[in-house]
Amino acid sequence: MRIALIAHDELKDDMVAFVTAHADALGECKLVTTGTTGKRIADETGLAVNRQASGPYGGDLQIGGQIADGAIDGVVFLRDPLTAQAHEPDISALLRVCDVKDVPLATNVASAELLVDGLLGDD
Template structure:
């Protein structure tokens, strides 16, 4: 599975701790991340992660484009709902694309835990390459 990892500044530590707690699961998959988050994850875990630009510099859009091309299977995007983001339109677009292309999205530790448990059981294997979309997508 191709998994993208993204976190707003105030949630980066949460995502890193979550990732390390479930590193055995994540290590079995192809990993992608926005720039700063990816570099921090690689430094702490030693795993290889393809890094896009940082979110404000277009990384959210790069991951969104990957979703639209059918190249992402799962997204972990730990968002900070209490801080205004200067690139909020990019964030909203990425979340919308997850909905359009039926890509599972975790925005916090609670949903992240559920998705990791699903990964362990193989719940997402049947979705790979068979996602329904809305309209004529």
């Protein structure tokens, strides 16, 4: 499985906790991340990740391109609903291409738990 992991700054601690809780299952996957999210995950869980650019510098678009190419099986994108993002158009593009390609997308921890259960059988 090829899983994309992305988190806004206020949700990065939650992402690290989520990845830690599912480290065995996610460790069997190819993980692609935005830049800062990937650094946190790699440093704090030891899992190997394929880091793209930071979100505000095009990382969401790079991952969106991989989704458009059919190269991603699921996306966990812990979005901050309370903070405006300068790169909101990039975020919208990433969410949209998930729908275009019918790729499972979780935007909060509760749905991320369902995603790893459904895709990876890890509950």
